[in-house]
Amino acid sequence: MARYGQVMKDRVVAKLLPPESATLEVVAREAGISVATLERWRGEALSRPARERAWTAAGRLDAVVVTAALDEAQASAWCREHGLYPSELERWRQGATDALAEPGEARAAPNETRADKKRIQELERELLRKERALAETAALLVLSKKLSAIFPEHAAV
Incomplete structure (x- = not known):
C-alpha cells in the first residue's frame, strides 16, 4: 500500500474541489492514484470546514478573475459560498498584481x-x-x- 504525503494529498484534493472541480478519472490518471483513494480523500476534505481546504494557484487565480467584476456585496457572498475571507481574496489579488507588475513599476520613486x-x-x-x-x-x-x-x-x- 502506497503512502502519500499530506502536501501531495492537499494538492490532489484541491484539484478535485471547486473552483477547479476536475473529474476523478482525470486526476487519477495524472497523479497515478486509484479512483477509490481519491474518492475517500475528497470525502474527507468535504467533511472538513471550507476554510481549511487548500487552494491551488490556478484556483486562486480563477477566484480573483471571477470576483474582479463583482461589487463588494457580491464578492462577499461569493467568498461565503466558497469558504473564503474577503481579505484572503484581496491578498491573492495583490499577489497576482505584484507578479504581473512591470519591473519599472516596482522601482522606487x-x-x-x-x-x-x-x-x-x-x-x-x-x-x-x-x-x-x-x-x-x-x-x-x-x-x-x-x-x-x-x-x-x-x-x-
Whole structure:
C-alpha cells in the first residue's frame, strides 16, 4: 500500500474541489492514484470546514478573475459560498498584481531614492566615526598594557 504525503494529498484534493472541480478519472490518471483513494480523500476534505481546504494557484487565480467584476456585496457572498475571507481574496489579488507588475513599476520613486542615498551616506559616516573611536580605544588599551608590563610599579595607578 502506497503512502502519500499530506502536501501531495492537499494538492490532489484541491484539484478535485471547486473552483477547479476536475473529474476523478482525470486526476487519477495524472497523479497515478486509484479512483477509490481519491474518492475517500475528497470525502474527507468535504467533511472538513471550507476554510481549511487548500487552494491551488490556478484556483486562486480563477477566484480573483471571477470576483474582479463583482461589487463588494457580491464578492462577499461569493467568498461565503466558497469558504473564503474577503481579505484572503484581496491578498491573492495583490499577489497576482505584484507578479504581473512591470519591473519599472516596482522601482522606487526618484525622491525616495535620493532620501535613501542620503540616509546611507549618513549611516556610513557614523559607522566610520565609530570604527575610528573603537580603533583609538583599542590602541590606548594595548599601550596601557604594554606600559604596565614595562613598569609594573605604575600598574596600580
